[in-house]
Amino acid sequence: MLRRLLILLLLAAAPSLVRAEEAPAAGKFFPAKGALNLDLNYPGAGLRWFPASGRALELIGQKQDEIFTGSLRYYYYPEKLAGRAIAPYLAAEGDYLDFKGKYSKGSGWGGGLFAGAEYRLGPKFSVQADLGALYVSVTDKDTSLLEDGLEFLMTFGVNFYFSTGKL
Amino acid sequence: MKKTLAFLFLLGLAAPAPAGFSLGRPAAVKKRVDKLDDKVRAAARAPASPDRPPVFSASAAVSTTVAAGGYTRVSAAAADPDGDTVTYVWTSTAGVFQGSGAAPYWLAPAVSGVYTLSCAASDGSLSVSTSVVVTAVAPGTPKWDFSAANPFSLPPVPAPDGTVYVSDSGGVLYALDGAGAQKWSYTTAAALNYPPVVSADGMVYAVDSSDNVYAVRPDGTLKWSNTTLPAVTVDASPVVGPDGGIYVYDGTSAALYSLDPVTGVEVSTFTDLSGILVAPVAGPNGSIYVAANDGVDDVLYAVPAAGLSGSTPTIVTGITMPPAVGADGSVYWLDLSNNLNAATAAGSTKWAAPFSYIPSLADVGPLIGLDGGVYVLDSGSGVIRVSSETGVGFAFSSSFAAVTQPAASGRDGAVYAVSTADLAAARSGDTALWGPVTAAPPATAFNMPSAVADGTVYATDDNGAVYAFYSTSLPPSP
Numbered sequence: 001m002l003r004r005l006l007i008l009l010l011l012a013a014a015p016s017l018v019r020a021e022e023a024p025a026a027g028k029f030f031p032a033k034g035a036l037n038l039d040l041n042y043p044g045a046g047l048r049w050f051p052a053s054g055r056a057l058e059l060i061g062q063k064q065d066e067i068f069t070g071s072l073r074y075y076y077y078p079e080k081l082a083g084r085a086i087a088p089y090l091a092a093e094g095d096y097l098d099f100k101g102k103y104s105k106g107s108g109w110g111g112g113l114f115a116g117a118e119y120r121l122g123p124k125f126s127v128q129a130d131l132g133a134l135y136v137s138v139t140d141k142d143t144s145l146l147e148d149g150l151e152f153l154m155t156f157g158v159n160f161y162f163s164t165g166k167l
Numbered sequence: 168m169k170k171t172l173a174f175l176f177l178l179g180l181a182a183p184a185p186a187g188f189s190l191g192r193p194a195a196v197k198k199r200v201d202k203l204d205d206k207v208r209a210a211a212r213a214p215a216s217p218d219r220p221p222v223f224s225a226s227a228a229v230s231t232t233v234a235a236g237g238y239t240r241v242s243a244a245a246a247d248p249d250g251d252t253v254t255y256v257w258t259s260t261a262g263v264f265q266g267s268g269a270a271p272y273w274l275a276p277a278v279s280g281v282y283t284l285s286c287a288a289s290d291g292s293l294s295v296s297t298s299v300v301v302t303a304v305a306p307g308t309p310k311w312d313f314s315a316a317n318p319f320s321l322p323p324v325p326a327p328d329g330t331v332y333v334s335d336s337g338g339v340l341y342a343l344d345g346a347g348a349q350k351w352s353y354t355t356a357a358a359l360n361y362p363p364v365v366s367a368d369g370m371v372y373a374v375d376s377s378d379n380v381y382a383v384r385p386d387g388t389l390k391w392s393n394t395t396l397p398a399v400t401v402d403a404s405p406v407v408g409p410d411g412g413i414y415v416y417d418g419t420s421a422a423l424y425s426l427d428p429v430t431g432v433e434v435s436t437f438t439d440l441s442g443i444l445v446a447p448v449a450g451p452n453g454s455i456y457v458a459a460n461d462g463v464d465d466v467l468y469a470v471p472a473a474g475l476s477g478s479t480p481t482i483v484t485g486i487t488m489p490p491a492v493g494a495d496g497s498v499y500w501l502d503l504s505n506n507l508n509a510a511t512a513a514g515s516t517k518w519a520a521p522f523s524y525i526p527s528l529a530d531v532g533p534l535i536g537l538d539g540g541v542y543v544l545d546s547g548s549g550v551i552r553v554s555s556e557t558g559v560g561f562a563f564s565s566s567f568a569a570v571t572q573p574a575a576s577g578r579d580g581a582v583y584a585v586s587t588a589d590l591a592a593a594r595s596g597d598t599a600l601w602g603p604v605t606a607a608p609p610a611t612a613f614n615m616p617s618a619v620a621d622g623t624v625y626a627t628d629d630n631g632a633v634y635a636f637y638s639t640s641l642p643p644s645p
Contacts, residue, residue, distance in 0.1 A: 110192070131188065140203055
């Protein structure tokens with residue numbers, strides 16, 4: 001359901017894309033120091049802040065099927081790869097996990113590396129997607145049984161910039 | 168155009184995730200949670216470990232041979248592999264257990280034989296058994312013997328650690344272990360006139376007939392000797408005082424000398440009291456009991472570590488021999504009128520009337536037996552046991568004859584004495600328990616026996632042999 005909602009958001013943003021296409025070139029899309037945005041991702045939300053140009057920290061919360069993840073993510077946007085509307089990035093994150101399964105219940109942790117791109121739809125909107133690998137470790141509280149391993153993960157979201165910062 | 172393609176690419180990413188990829192972190196985590204669910208469910212379905220019985224790691228008896236009517240202590244140790252609490256139940260075809268748990272006492276029946284003592288260890292649902300075999304021999308059966316180089320005239324001195332000290336007429340002090348094997352020997356300058364004394368820390372103190380005082384370590388090495396006491400004639404075994412000092416008594420000058428327990432050097436003459444009447448004795452509470460005349464009365468002072476000022480005085484008019492002190496601090500002494508008197512630890516008269524008898528020529532005072540009775544020698548009746556509670560005496564006139572040396576008693580009231588040169592044992596009712604045992608030629612007589620709580624009776628003969636005999640006893644009170 002959330003995924004469908006995100007697709008609708010992307011389609012709704014299409015006119016902005018058209019305007020951006022028609023707008024005169026205004027330099028590269030490269031997030032500036034001080035920028036702050038709200039990231040509606042699937043299935044959760046995050047708040048991203050750029051302490052330096054091309055570098056960001058984001059707190060992300062996601063919840064689905066009685067599984068909650070809280071993440072702190074670091075973004076690096078290589079300036080050389082930035083285009084007029086697209087800004088590729090690399091990201092690394094650490095995660096706190098809380099879950100309730102059918103028979104298990106407990107907490108865990110995760111850590112992953114990601115690569116993706118953010119695409120500007122307008123002065124305050126962008127969309128992003130990335131792919132990566134996330135190491136997951138979960139432990140059942142009652143039995144202390146542990147399960148861990150590497151999972152491949154895709155994320156995407158829509159960003160609303162409260163502030164675009166200053167280059 | 169490129170931006171449009173890029174947008175469509177992003178839109179494609181938003182479509183179903185590529186195979187093997189999860190969309191969003193919870194989906195990735197859920198894959199691992201599902202696997203964890205499988206593990207938890209499998210663990211829950213695993214059958215519980217079957218209960219396992221305890222496993223014995225040890226079982227033993229302190230003594231595998233005892234006298235019929237004697238006792239030993241048995242013990243077992245078991246552990247439950249499941250961690251359950253283990254309880255022990257001991258059973259035997261004969262005899263009686265005293266106490267419970269892993270290490271009770273077993274009182275052997277009065278009939279000799281080989282007895283199997285079984286121990287069942289249970290974790291509440293399963294149990295295992297083990298057993299200990301104990302042989303009960305007839306009381307009076309020899310346990311071991313030891314031959315020395317010279318004849319004996321002094322009784323053996325058993326120490327709490329099981330070591331037995333004996334000194335022969337050649338001045339050789341022997342330490343024998345619980346099996347009668349020699350641990351060490353130490354030769355003094357002259358023969359001992361009095362039995363050695365063992366202190367709580369295992370030191371052995373002795374005085375030889377030349378009035379030299381010795382301190383011998385538990386390993387048989389000399390710690391110190393004092394050969395410089397001025398013109399002293401030592402008239403009794405040394406006494407270890409509550410302050411650790413070693414006290415020796417000179418009856419000729421009626422003086423008491425204190426020696427430093429570390430160096431053996433004379434610290435002082437006990438000048439707080441003048442005219443010491445009899446040799447001091449050690450009490451059960453660490454005090455030493457010193458009798459002196461205060462100018463009016465003969466007074467016995469129980470001197471604690473704090474010194475004479477903290478002592479409890481008891482009037483002991485006419486005291487003639489070293490007193491005996493009971494476990495409760497009661498004092499028993501002989502007076503010039505051939506009476507055995509008793510006073511409580513507080514100094515008050517204990518019995519309604521003194522016990523009157525005719526002392527023998529044996530130059531000894533009353534002795535406290537392991538059964539708590541007071542034992543004296545009477546030239547007419549022989550060995551007399553006087554109740555420490557009532558003062559009523561009972562003569563062992565049927566069991567012993569021509570007794571000239573003090574008797575010893577066991578915890579069960581059995582009495583051991585040299586009767587017409589033979590060693591004999593009597594039950595508390597004056598019926599024969601065992602013996603008489605005649606000294607093996609060329610020996611002609613036994614010397615005063617000693618008895619210890621486990622029922623072993625020690626005696627020396629006049630030809631240089633030490634004997635240990637099995638005898639009856641009672642386990643310690645719970």
